[in-house]
Amino acid sequence: xxxxxxxxPGGFDLIDAADGRIVxxxxxxxxxxxxxxxxxxxAIGGPVDRLDLSAITRIDTVGAWVIHRFAxxxxxxxxxxxADAARLIETVAEAHQPVKCRPDPLPPFFRVxxxxxxxxxxxxxxxxxxxxxxxxxxxxxxxxxxxxxxxRWHAVVQRFEVVGVAALGIIGLxxxxxxxxxxxxxxxxxAQFGAEFLTINLIGRIxxxxxxxxxxxxxxxxxxxxxxxxxxxxxxxxxxxxxxRTIGVSPMEALVLPRVLAAVVMMPLLGFYSSVVAIIGGxxxxxxxxxxxxxxxxxxxxxxxxxxDLWVGLVKAPVFGAIVALxxxxxxxxxxxxxxxxGLRTTAAVVQAIFLVIVLDAFFAVFFERIGxx
Numbered sequence: 001x002x003x004x005x006x007x008x009p010g011g012f013d014l015i016d017a018a019d020g021r022i023v024x025x026x027x028x029x030x031x032x033x034x035x036x037x038x039x040x041x042x043a044i045g046g047p048v049d050r051l052d053l054s055a056i057t058r059i060d061t062v063g064a065w066v067i068h069r070f071a072x073x074x075x076x077x078x079x080x081x082x083a084d085a086a087r088l089i090e091t092v093a094e095a096h097q098p099v100k101c102r103p104d105p106l107p108p109f110f111r112v113x114x115x116x117x118x119x120x121x122x123x124x125x126x127x128x129x130x131x132x133x134x135x136x137x138x139x140x141x142x143x144x145x146x147x148x149x150x151x152r153w154h155a156v157v158q159r160f161e162v163v164g165v166a167a168l169g170i171i172g173l174x175x176x177x178x179x180x181x182x183x184x185x186x187x188x189x190x191a192q193f194g195a196e197f198l199t200i201n202l203i204g205r206i207x208x209x210x211x212x213x214x215x216x217x218x219x220x221x222x223x224x225x226x227x228x229x230x231x232x233x234x235x236x237x238x239x240x241x242x243x244x245r246t247i248g249v250s251p252m253e254a255l256v257l258p259r260v261l262a263a264v265v266m267m268p269l270l271g272f273y274s275s276v277v278a279i280i281g282g283x284x285x286x287x288x289x290x291x292x293x294x295x296x297x298x299x300x301x302x303x304x305x306x307x308x309d310l311w312v313g314l315v316k317a318p319v320f321g322a323i324v325a326l327x328x329x330x331x332x333x334x335x336x337x338x339x340x341x342x343g344l345r346t347t348a349a350v351v352q353a354i355f356l357v358i359v360l361d362a363f364f365a366v367f368f369e370r371i372g373x374x
Contacts, residue, residue, distance in 0.1 A: 012041065020049025023076065025056050029063025041070045054080030064092040126352065133330040137260060140252035152258055159262030163224045164270060171219055175274040178211060179203060179281025187290055196290055200297055203282035204305035212275030213267075213313045214361055217320035220267065221353035225328035228259050229349035232332025233342040241333070251333070260325040267321030268314050275313060308373040316364050320357050327353040 015022040023044065027033060051071055056063075068089055071078050078089060106114065144151045186202040232255060235241050241251050279301070286292040292300075331349035335341045368374065 022050045023048050024052040028058040029056050030058050030060045031062045038066050048074040048076040051076040051078050052080045059085045064088045068093050130330050140257050155258035156261050159258050163262045164266035171274050172277045175277040176281035179278035180285045183282035183285035200300040201304045204301045207275045207278040209309040209312050213271035213317045216271045216274045217357045221324045221350055225324045225353045226346045226350050228328030229332040229346040233335035233345050236335045256329045263321035263325035264318045268317040271317040312368050323356050324353045
């Protein structure tokens with residue numbers, strides 16, 4: 001049995017008849033047989049009265065689209081089409097709708113406004129989602145308090161080690177360097193007024209009140225907050241979170257609550273540790289560079305640093321810890337789709353946690369000034 005012959009590619013004849021110009025198409029009007037037919041049809045120019053399809057052997061959607069477009073451009077009437085071809089051309093004509101491949105470019109001013117509006121709307125949605133997540137965590141905490149056996153002590157203790165003990169080295173190194181920088185920069189500026197001894201005031205107050213807790217929160221956000229987001233995001237991708245819900249285990253109680261409690265408990269301890277180490281670093285610089293003996297440094301520190309500075313730092317620390325842990329867990333639970341989302345959500349968790357910590361620190365500064373803790 002011989003194989004069927006390949007269809008003859010589409011072509012056309014231009015006929016100037018008594019009743020007008022006629023384009024008579026022939027052969028196969030298919031994707032593989034069109035060739036440069038659309039360009040040759042467009043080169044005809046001028047109006048065409050009739051498009052004769054009686055000689056075509058095959059037609060597909062692309063061929064129907066070429067016929068429809070040429071008939072619309074030249075004003076020709078389609079004639080001689082078979083029932084199937086006429087139905088296909090009619091379907092293509094009904095589906096013809098202009099679609100813009102690219103939106104019209106906006107002027108720069110409106111483009112900036114659009115980007116600001118988009119960013120503001122996204123920030124609002126994130127804030128609402130974070131508030132809802134906080135409410136869900138409070139609900140989970142209440143449920144655990146009513147049923148203490150469901151509380152996962154071992155998970156909280158494990159997070160104590162991850163958030164607190166494992167971070168002592170890097171936080172200690174960072175703090176002693178910050179203490180040295182504060183002492184060096186402060187002494188240089190105060191030396192212009194012959195008041196180098198006030199460097200001790202600067203070191204004691206700024207580390208206990210502000211930088212000790214603030215820098216610790218930033219370090220915990222970059223270290224533990226990102227880890228929370230990556231861990232929960234990976235569990236979401238591998239459907240472990242859905243599996244926990246299926247067997248009746250609340251992810252808020254099993255995953256989120258231990259991490260938040262660990263951060264809330266460990267942050268005051270880490271903040272106090274950071275402040276003490278920063279003071280030690282500043283004291284060493286004063287001893288070496290300013291010839292202030294350690295005993296004089298400690299005595300001066302006790303005279304000029306009020307206890308309220310320590311309480312200010314300790315009050316802020318658990319709030320910062322809760323913000324860092326909540327943001328990390330919230331972003332981790334928002335992961336959907338692919339592994340790229342884990343990286344994006346982890347970055348968002350760190351950025352948002354640091355932003356919120358700084359905003360809250362400004363709020364606390366004004367609040368404590370208003371109540372007289374200055």
